[in-house]
Amino acid sequence: MAANGSASLKRSKPNYIYSIIGVAIVLFIMGIMGWLFLNLHAIGDNFKEDIRISVYLRSADKNAIGKIQQFIASQEYAKNVEYVDKEKAKAIWNKENNEDWAKILDVNPLPESVDFFAKANYVNTDSLENISNTIKDAFKSEVADIQYPKSLVSSLNERATKIGVIFIVMSIILCIIVIISIDNTIRLAMFSNRFLIKTMQMVGATRSFIAKPLVIRALINGLISAGIAIFLMFSLIQWASIQFPQIKTIQGMGNDLLLFGGLIILGVGISVLSTYRSVVKYLKMKLDELY
Numbered sequence: 001m002a003a004n005g006s007a008s009l010k011r012s013k014p015n016y017i018y019s020i021i022g023v024a025i026v027l028f029i030m031g032i033m034g035w036l037f038l039n040l041h042a043i044g045d046n047f048k049e050d051i052r053i054s055v056y057l058r059s060a061d062k063n064a065i066g067k068i069q070q071f072i073a074s075q076e077y078a079k080n081v082e083y084v085d086k087e088k089a090k091a092i093w094n095k096e097n098n099e100d101w102a103k104i105l106d107v108n109p110l111p112e113s114v115d116f117f118a119k120a121n122y123v124n125t126d127s128l129e130n131i132s133n134t135i136k137d138a139f140k141s142e143v144a145d146i147q148y149p150k151s152l153v154s155s156l157n158e159r160a161t162k163i164g165v166i167f168i169v170m171s172i173i174l175c176i177i178v179i180i181s182i183d184n185t186i187r188l189a190m191f192s193n194r195f196l197i198k199t200m201q202m203v204g205a206t207r208s209f210i211a212k213p214l215v216i217r218a219l220i221n222g223l224i225s226a227g228i229a230i231f232l233m234f235s236l237i238q239w240a241s242i243q244f245p246q247i248k249t250i251q252g253m254g255n256d257l258l259l260f261g262g263l264i265i266l267g268v269g270i271s272v273l274s275t276y277r278s279v280v281k282y283l284k285m286k287l288d289e290l291y
Contacts, residue, residue: 016217019189020225023182023271027229027263030178034262035233037171038255044160045120049079051156052092053128053148054113055135064142069114071138077122077131084113111144125154179270186218186274194282201283211279215272222271226264233259 036043055072057065065083073081084092089110118128132146193214200210237256241247 016189016221019185020221020228022185023222023225023267024228024232026178026181026185027225027267028232030174030266031229031233031259031263032236033171033174034259035237035255037167038259040164040167044164048120048123048156049117051117051123051148051153052115053118053131053146054084054115055146056111056113056144058142058144061142064139065112065114068135068139068142072114072116072135075131077118077127078116079119081114081116084115086110086112089113123153124157125150128153178266182267182270183274183277186271187278190214190275190278190282193278194285197279197282198285207280207283210283211276214275214279218271218275219268222268223264225271226267229263229267230260233263 055068057068069081069083072078089112093110118131122128122131128148128150135146136143197210197214237247
């Protein structure tokens with residue numbers, strides 16, 4: 001008899017380990033989407049500020065080159081202004097095209113230039129056109145041409161808007177799925193506690209007395225799940241930063257703290273709410289309905 005009672009008690013004890021791991025995995029997936037969402041604007045700006053603008057020169061007069069370089073560097077739209085001679089222009093071309101024309105050509109046909117990158121706010125068709133016209137008007141005799149990938153600039157802005165809308169919709173859908181998944185996971189963990197809850201009610205325990213230890217347990221489990229998810233997210237971000245150094249330039253500590261805080265609130269909030277809802281549900285059910 002004692003053995004049967006012990007076995008019954010063992011079966012009634014909820015398996016919190018599976019619940020904690022399940023919630024942690026769901027929060028981790030949500031964390032990845034959250035990180036992308038928080039850094040989406042910075043990622044787009046990083047792509048925009050990686051577009052090279054070349055001011056091709058008519059001559060190699062050092063004074064003229066210095067004036068052009070100084071003029072561009074003084075403008076608020078410019079960053080990383082540099083003079084590119086023929087050899088450096090050849091190295092850039094070879095790097096971008098993954099080949100060396102030295103096997104075919106004996107001379108270097110590329111002109112010298114002053115290259116720079118525009119800040120993200122100015123990387124659009126109208127702004128770059130105005131910038132080009134301003135430089136040409138200021139140095140008519142020294143500047144031969146100004147080139148940048150116009151089709152890329154145009155498509156980049158259009159795609160950024162579309163991707164932003166799509167990502168927001170996907171994030172909302174994922175958030176709903178995450179909330180439902182965590183809720184179901186908690187409710188499954190509480191299912192094995194239904195007889196204990198009902199028994200306590202039958203002996204006169206109040207709702208708050210019954211719910212309190214279970215809600216505290218849910219709060220602790222939520223914190224553990226969130227902690228696991230945050231550890232996984234932090235490890236993933238560090239690994240990705242090593243593999244892709246550009247990530248270090250786009251991510252901000254404020255965004256990471258906001259993300260980790262959000263995971264804690266989401267994990268604890270849904271765990272506590274789901275647990276309390278399950279307690280209320282089983283308290284309202286008749287004994288026969290628990291089987």
